[in-house]
Amino acid sequence: MTQQTKQIPVSSIILDEDIYPRKGIDHRRVGIFAENIRDGFTFDPIEVAPCPDKPGLFRLLDGAHRWSAYKSTGIEEVKAIIKDLEGNDPLLYAATKAIGPKQLTEDESRDTARRAYSRDSSLSSADIGKAIGRSRQTVDSYLTDLRASNRMGLDIKIFRLNRLGIPQDRIAKRLGLDQKTIHNHLGEMPALAFLLNGDLSRGFSVSQVAEKHGWTEPMVWSLALEGKNDHDRFKELGWGFCTWDKWEFNDCDNRFGDDWPGRIPAQLIAHILRCFSKPDDLILDPMAGGGVTPDTCLAMGRRCWAFDLMDRPDTRPEIEPFTWDISSDQGLLWPVSAKGKPDLIIFDPPYFDKKAADYDKKSISGLSRKAYLEFLEAFFVLLKQNVKKTTRMAFINADWRDFQNTPAIEEKYKGGILIDDYLDILKRTGWYHTHIIQAPMSSQRFTAGVVSAMQKKNILGVISRYVIVLGQQGLE
Template identity: 85%
Template sequence: MTQQTSKIPISSIILDEDIYPRKGIDHKRVAIFSENIRDGFRFDPIEVEPCPDRPGWYRLLDGAHRWSAFKSTGVEEVEAIIKDLDGNDPLLYAAKKAIGPRQLTEDESRDTARRAYSGNASLSSVDIGKAIGRARRTVDSYIADLRAVNQMGLDIKIFRMNRLGIPQDRIAERLGLARTSFQYHLPKMATLPDSANGDLASGFTVAQVAQKHGWADPMVWSLALEGKNDHDRFKELGWGFCTWDNLKVTRKWEWNDCDKQFGDDWPGRIPAQLIAHILRYFTKPDDLVLDPMAGGGVTPDACLALGRRCWAFDMMDRPETRPEIEPFTWDISSDQGLLWPVSAKEKPDLVIFDPPYFDKKADSYDKKSISGLSRKAYLEFLEAFFILLKLNVKKKTRLAFINADWRDFQNTSAAEEKYKGGILIDDYIDILKRTGWYHTHIIQAPISSQRFNAGVVCAMQKKNILGVISRYVIILGTYH
């Protein structure tokens, strides 16, 4: 079958070493090709694919020597087949093409196999072998050590997701495992924490054990605190417990800094201590918590530390570092309208909902984030979301809705702020009531003011700007 070719500028094509299977260009071969071109010899078209992160550029899949020869003879445009690999591994595709005219050397095969497997651990030795022209066993020997490390990583991911109460079918799907290979990992779960537990019992700290075993701190906390009650867990974590919603005489729900062991450095990250207080007051051990926009993962991390189960979702997909946050985009404009992410029968005991506070941080989130919506569309989204939520919870489920007044104060003195542009906390409460959610608590949990530097504060004072650091945790239920 002849494939369609296009003429593309040679200057828009690059040799991307990440997907080039050979150790380097053979300059003798390039010199022969250049001579052939000058003699009027016609070559087969080269093959390229669009560069994933450089619009308008192409990277070579096949024909590095022909491309080099064209460049050296001053040709400006070259005949090329622009491929859509449709998810196939570009390095392996390039390798398969490369071995047509000349086998890869032993070094090149080994290196290509290892790079391909490191980039995509679900590739089988057979698939890699077919692309590089080597037997499955040879490939097995090339990647044995990588596979061992990866298996360990996989077991830890399964352990973590299992501990958070994510159903097995969703774990298998998330990790790209067939049911049979998933069953093979399960028996290992019982003994996986033995070594870390042994170190904890010998007096090593959580941080030391986490470092030694390459586990995240919250996982080790979940082992270290197993069997303890909430009060003792708070004590060991060094999180003072707030007895009041907000009083000057005692601790407030206010933390100047996030506990950096929990959650990632994420735009709009909230302190784990805040989530832990919600969990302690409004759930019991082993309850199921749902976080529909989990961001940097502070809710699942706090749930690990306090022995709660957690289903977390976010539009940002980070399978390697946050397998427990399942990718899901809440999209009101889709054909079917807003959908619920899971078909599980079990319903959450608590929902912790910390959405983007209107367009604050819109630049930091994905283009499809609800922070990119107009004020009207943002409020409509919330209304549709709360209706859907009510349909998917139990009678006794609580909702902890975290948000702040949104006022356009950035460059405007307080007296000039317009009523119409803002979204205040009572606007949210109106929507919540309209959708059948009734609040029992409005807890003040201010954002730290320490993030404003002296220069910013001085400029605000000169212009009579009244900033916003108030943030609220509104606790609601669907009962009357």
């Protein structure tokens, strides 16, 4: 890599989030730097690279906080090292410069590793680890699902969709093939399964077989656990079974589902399946997100139809693209025309306001309180019209209170959405609950600093979450 050092206008420098390894700017740190500048302190030059598509502009590689401080103090020109990266990944180079007094956090390291691998799948774990200051084994854990998804060939996709009970005509449409081709490929599925079952019978672990054949672990689990009852499946998967109505899981099982905003533990989905469905039942996940439900259904021997507004045909072919649009002239529509009707609905929608910035702009999380509740009411009516009378629903949601910076004693009812509000809507639309199961979110999502600040102000945070299980039979 070559470089030159010169004075350049501050206004010619941009912060390109595509190559910035941190989650954001620390404004407290910027304020300290600004004070240092006013006191005459001189910083090392910032590092930049020419923008590939914007002549005359430069992308920051190192010094985002210094650059922000220069802007806030009105400085017009700064000394900068202009790098020619000569084909090296600018994101990983920027990450190497972040291993200083303020290292990348665990979330930032994971995100950087995944972004770098998504841009260039030929990168090794060692190369990425060297850049972000993590071991090769740690990087492997960050990238497991991405690598598995990248290796998913046509036969594996067809096997996966068929295993989840998706009809051949929909498989053909999803993969852009004719139905005869799908039929021919399905004839080869027993041979594919035979190879993997052979390795499993010789004592290879599920993860080893998945790595060898390029399958995802949930697909291999679907073979390894075939014919077993739910109790034995739990035992093989290493999941204890919660007998009572409090299901508390602090960590997600990384074998199931993608790294996704609002990701829920596969153990939670598995408990719902075990308690409220039977093997080979059809499960509907209308907002499937990172795919935890279909992955868990594979391991638990259930069929699953999953939909989401994010279309990922290469990595998540089983999640069919669909947007639940209440604003259309026809109102909410059912996503498929099919004879099959679900035995159980697992509905884990994006929660009101939480992580709204992380979801697609069409997500219901960003709706107003009124619009969010109106959507749910219309959605519950639509479900009732398109499922069997015996169909149950497991609705997963949490209390929402605007507790930020507000002592508990000062909180008002107005603006919140509590479990009572959901229960009122469900009953009004003909859904009657049989169980309310506590499934709290981990308190670990609050950092020690946040907890300390909350304690000083008597702020009461929210980790409540509930699984409300409902049927359509009321008191009559």
